Amino acid sequence: MTAPVIAAHGLTKRFGDFTAVDGIDFEVPPGESFGLLGPNGAGKSTTMRMIGAVSQRTAGDLTVLGLDPDSHGPEIRSLLGVVPQEDNLDTELRVRDNLIVYGRYFGIPRSVCATRADELLGFAQLEEKRNAKVDDLSGGMKRRLTIARALINEPRILMLDEPTTGLDPQARHVLWDRLFRLKERGTTLVLTTHYMDEAEQLCDRLVVVDKGRIMAEGSPSALIRQYSTREVVELRFGSERNAEAATRMAGLVERIEVLPDRVLLYAEDGEAVLERVTDLGLHPTTSLVRRSSLEDVFLRLTGRSLIE
Ligand SMILES: Nc1ncnc2c1ncn2[C@@H]1O[C@H](COP(=O)(O)OP(=O)(O)OP(=O)(O)O)[C@@H](O)[C@H]1O
Numbered sequence: 262m263t264a265p266v267i268a269a270h271g272l273t274k275r276f277g278d279f280t281a282v283d284g285i286d287f288e289v290p291p292g293e294s295f296g297l298l299g300p301n302g303a304g305k306s307t308t309m310r311m312i313g314a315v316s317q318r319t320a321g322d323l324t325v326l327g328l329d330p331d332s333h334g335p336e337i338r339s340l341l342g343v344v345p346q347e348d349n350l351d352t353e354l355r356v357r358d359n360l361i362v363y364g365r366y367f368g369i370p371r372s373v374c375a376t377r378a379d380e381l382l383g384f385a386q387l388e389e390k391r392n393a394k395v396d397d398l399s400g401g402m403k404r405r406l407t408i409a410r411a412l413i414n415e416p417r418i419l420m421l422d423e424p425t426t427g428l429d430p431q432a433r434h435v436l437w438d439r440l441f442r443l444k445e446r447g448t449t450l451v452l453t454t455h456y457m458d459e460a461e462q463l464c465d466r467l468v469v470v471d472k473g474r475i476m477a478e479g480s481p482s483a484l485i486r487q488y489s490t491r492e493v494v495e496l497r498f499g500s501e502r503n504a505e506a507a508t509r510m511a512g513l514v515e516r517i518e519v520l521p522d523r524v525l526l527y528a529e530d531g532e533a534v535l536e537r538v539t540d541l542g543l544h545p546t547t548s549l550v551r552r553s554s555l556e557d558v559f560l561r562l563t564g565r566s567l568i569e
């Protein structure tokens with residue numbers, strides 16, 4: 262087995278009395294695309310910051326590329342590419358200069374920075390914006406520039422904290438495509454997200470985190486197999502009537518979830534269940550049969566919906 266590029270055992274971060282990351286264990290092998298999926302406040306960014314050697318752990322073991330962040334912070338930072346949750350581009354500088362100046366921090370010679378900057382502008386599809394002001398970029402372009410900037414030092418691991426939050430669907434797809442290319446080239450990706458579809462698209466393997474703890478671990482498809490059924494029937498009876506309808510449907514399936522706005526019936530064959538709902542004389546205002554997703558896994562594990 263190849264040595265993991267990141268190994269965390271009992272990794273813990275406390276802020277005063279509050280435990281943000283509560284003794285988590287995971288390993289990331291080289292070339293993997295690894296995800297932390299969880300709701301607001303789960304401890305995702307805190308974990309990313311400990312890996313990135315910008316926040317010191319309170320307890321536990323952590324190695325990044327075989328190095329301990331406590332003693333090898335600068336070395337680790339030079340080997341990682343970091344896309345933080347909030348863009349922190351230099352608004353005083355133009356687009357291309359953001360890349361070059363960032364590269365210079367790592368002591369990369371100016372001519373090398375310039376060559377890489379031009380390649381990365383191509384990769385990020387920002388050639389036409391090379392001399393634009395950062396403030397004049399769209400949200401999706403800023404995100405692409407931040408990713409390009411994180412790649413200037415040819416990092417061994419690219420860390421992405423919520424790479425597409427706040428972007429429209431089209432901008433998200435452009436970003437996914439760029440990240441997929443990096444993955445194909447063998448870059449190790451570590452990303453956080455609270456989008457199930459993003460985790461399903463990009464992650465080879467992920468951990469579901471909630472309140473600083475890992476609830477489950479596996480590939481998206483393995484997690485769905487383990488924690489959900491093949492299909493889900495989503496029914497809406499109106500917020501006043503969902504609970505009562507759920508009681509009447511109790512015998513139909515092994516598991517029913519009543520959410521504020523809909524009832525979810527977990528089944529292998531959704532259409533067959535839907536017929537039996539109609540046989541009971543129930544008439545939902547809307548009905549939908551869909552495949553199970555990571556959202557269902559999260560709901561099963563935490564009793565809460567990830568969509569806020
Ligand atoms: N510097 C800090 N001081 C005190 N508490 C903190 C600090 N940083 C984070 N926390 C707390 O730790 C918890 C985890 O925060 P974190 O930012 O890691 O969550 P997250 O999973 O990234 O959430 P989000 O999806 O909202 O970005 C939160 O309750 C947060 O308030």
Ligand SMILES: [Mg+2]
Pocket residue numbers: 305306307346422
């Ligand atoms: Mg965060």
